[in-house]
Amino acid sequence: MAFLGAASVSVVISALIIVSLLGEAISFLGQIELDQLTEIGWFPRRGLYDISTLIVGSLLVTALAMLVATPLGLLAAIYLSEYARPRVRRVLKPALEILAGIPSVVIGFFALAFISPEIVKSVFGDASLFNLAAAGLGVGVLIIPLVASISEDAMRAVPSSLREASYGLGARKVTTSVRVVIPAAVSGIVAALIVAVSRAIGETMVVAIAAGASGGSLFTLDIAGGGQTLTAAMASLATGTDQVKGASAAFQSLFFIGLVLFTITLILNIVADRFVRRVRQRY
Amino acid sequence: MAAPVAIAVERRLKSGRADVKGVAFHALLLLSLLITLGILFTLVYEVVQTGFGVLTDRGSDFLTSTLSANPANAGVWQGLKGSFFIALFVIVFAFPVGIGAAIYLEEYASDTRVTRFININIRNLAGVPSVVYGLLGLAIFVKYLGGLTGGRSVMAGGLTLAVLVLPIVIITAAEALRAVPSGLREAGFGVGATRWEVVRSHVLPYAAPGILTGTVLSLARALGEAAPLILVGAISRGFFATSGGGLIDELQGKFTAMPMIVYGWASNPDVDFREGLASAAIIVLLAVILTANGAAILLRNRYERQR
Numbered sequence: 335m336a337f338l339g340a341a342s343v344s345v346v347i348s349a350l351i352i353v354s355l356l357g358e359a360i361s362f363l364g365q366i367e368l369d370q371l372t373e374i375g376w377f378p379r380r381g382l383y384d385i386s387t388l389i390v391g392s393l394l395v396t397a398l399a400m401l402v403a404t405p406l407g408l409l410a411a412i413y414l415s416e417y418a419r420p421r422v423r424r425v426l427k428p429a430l431e432i433l434a435g436i437p438s439v440v441i442g443f444f445a446l447a448f449i450s451p452e453i454v455k456s457v458f459g460d461a462s463l464f465n466l467a468a469a470g471l472g473v474g475v476l477i478i479p480l481v482a483s484i485s486e487d488a489m490r491a492v493p494s495s496l497r498e499a500s501y502g503l504g505a506r507k508v509t510t511s512v513r514v515v516i517p518a519a520v521s522g523i524v525a526a527l528i529v530a531v532s533r534a535i536g537e538t539m540v541v542a543i544a545a546g547a548s549g550g551s552l553f554t555l556d557i558a559g560g561g562q563t564l565t566a567a568m569a570s571l572a573t574g575t576d577q578v579k580g581a582s583a584a585f586q587s588l589f590f591i592g593l594v595l596f597t598i599t600l601i602l603n604i605v606a607d608r609f610v611r612r613v614r615q616r617y
Numbered sequence: 618m619a620a621p622v623a624i625a626v627e628r629r630l631k632s633g634r635a636d637v638k639g640v641a642f643h644a645l646l647l648l649s650l651l652i653t654l655g656i657l658f659t660l661v662y663e664v665v666q667t668g669f670g671v672l673t674d675r676g677s678d679f680l681t682s683t684l685s686a687n688p689a690n691a692g693v694w695q696g697l698k699g700s701f702f703i704a705l706f707v708i709v710f711a712f713p714v715g716i717g718a719a720i721y722l723e724e725y726a727s728d729t730r731v732t733r734f735i736n737i738n739i740r741n742l743a744g745v746p747s748v749v750y751g752l753l754g755l756a757i758f759v760k761y762l763g764g765l766t767g768g769r770s771v772m773a774g775g776l777t778l779a780v781l782v783l784p785i786v787i788i789t790a791a792e793a794l795r796a797v798p799s800g801l802r803e804a805g806f807g808v809g810a811t812r813w814e815v816v817r818s819h820v821l822p823y824a825a826p827g828i829l830t831g832t833v834l835s836l837a838r839a840l841g842e843a844a845p846l847i848l849v850g851a852i853s854r855g856f857f858a859t860s861g862g863g864l865i866d867e868l869q870g871k872f873t874a875m876p877m878i879v880y881g882w883a884s885n886p887d888v889d890f891r892e893g894l895a896s897a898a899i900i901v902l903l904a905v906i907l908t909a910n911g912a913a914i915l916l917r918n919r920y921e922r923q924r
Binding site: 336337338339340341342343344345347348350351354355358405406409410412413414417424426428429430431432433435436437438439440441442443444446447448475478482506507508511512529532533535536537538539542543565568569572573588589592595596599600602603604606607 | 636638639642643645646647648649650652653654656657659660663664667713714715717718720721722725726734735737738739740741742744745746747748749750751752753755756757780783784787834837840841842843844847848850853876879880883884891892895896899902903906907910914918
């Protein structure tokens with residue numbers, strides 16, 4: 335029975351997350367005029383709560399991150415699953431796992447100290463030090479191992495009889511990988527990409543460090559300039575530089591953003607879960 | 618002398634057009650993996666190059682000094698202490714509850730609608746962004762239970778991170794339990810052992826290395842998290858006095874942690890903090906986390922070889 339109690343703790347945690355987010359978010363919406371949610375830009379201390387500024391910022395960062403992580407992660411997965419000899423795999427796989435274990439705050443430092451001046455500056459000459467592009471590339475680095483490991487699992491789950499059948503028909507390795515293994519593992523690969531998107535949207539520290547705009551941000555589509563995402567706005571509302579204490583609307587907007595973020599990631603995770611289970615059922 | 622026919626056949630088989638596409642694809646795959654590892658290498662190089670000097674100049678002084686507005690005196694002692702307490706909270710709260718939950722789900726629960734709901738719920742919890750756990754910590758541990766935790770304290774931070782890693786502990790422990798061959802259980806039941814006896818003396822020892830690997834990895838995850846601590850109100854820069862009282866005062870007092878110090882310094886306008894000191898703090902943080910991760914990987918490799 336003690337074990338049942340332990341298992342139900344997870345349900346209690348979920349309930350607490352939903353109750354605390356909903357409670358404070360509703361109280362926030364009660365305190366402001368609804369058209370404040372579509373004012374120009376996100377400046378909580380001035381009563382401007384344009385949530386679309388943050389959502390678009392998050393989408394820009396996520397799109398850039400996926401642009402980096404999808405090819406690198408997928409190709410690395412194909413290599414590890416189809417090409418690498420066991421001995422090579424035993425060296426490369428832990429190396430990827432080390433990258434996966436590096437805290438996001440360290441990747442954030444890397445984005446600001448290296449990606450922004452060395453890479454973003456060489457593409458956009460007039461880029462500011464803090465910019466959404468560096469944040470997006472940093473988040474991309476962060477999710478490469480995630481894409482690689484989930485899609486590698488999916489490819490390794492493809493029965494070897496399919497590969498042997500393909501070789502038996504005279505197909506070469508590249509044809510077998512691209513035309514047989516990848517289509518057979520597609521559910522798992524899609525799941526990997528959805529999980530990666532969800533992780534990128536929820537990533538906080540890289541964006542909080544590298545994207546700048548700690549006080550607030552105007553609506554922007556310029557990735558060479560600073561900007562704010564759902565997560566970075568929460569971090570800056572909570573830190574000393576922009577401390578908004580007590581039960582003010584600005585403070586409670588924190589929970590409103592949290593609710594939006596929670597809803598988006600929850601939907602993505604449920605969809606990804608469906609895809610993963612489809613792989614399991616088939617093989 | 619090989620028969621000319623055999624030679625002709627061999628030539629015929631081996632020649633044909635060279636597999637250009639195959640070689641190019643292989644090269645592309647290898648290249649993408651090398652780029653990824655190159656990023657990892659660049660990151661480590663960048664950090665070591667800017668931070669190692671600070672560590673060698675300051676020596677152990679860097680580890681034993683407190684936060685300060687003066688880059689020449691600032692150190693990470695308070696961060697090490699905060700991270701130590703956070704690790705304690707994770708070990709004391711998340712590990713037993715997580716492993717207990719996994720034992721229930723894998724060994725005791727039958728496949729009912731409730732069990733399936735709990736399982737789905739745990740998987741979804743594992744995907745909730747860490748910053749949302751920070752909001753939970755702010756609402757529950759800082760505000761609602763503020764009398765007990767002392768508000769923005771290391772106790773609130775540690776409990777928040779224990780909640781954050783709980784689903785990961787449950788999932789990895791459940792996987793380790795699932796890998797135990799069912800013959801082991803059946804043999805136990807066959808000689809009349811109760812379910813608990815089978816779990817305690819057969820299943821758990823067999824699954825222990827796997828469970829241990831999972832718990833160590835989740836501890837490493839907790840040690841690297843900064844986002845939830847920002848929301849719970851950890852200090853990221855500037856001096857703060859540590860309460861001089863006993864353990865309880867310490868647990869209820871203001872706090873920081875290694876990743877928070879990295880965040881505070883990396884986003885500091887002062888270039889001394891932003892480069893040298895931030896890198897030096899990262900080296901300390903990575904040393905702690907990579908030791909834990911490396912231990913977990915070694916454990917797993919040994920365990921896989923035994924099979």
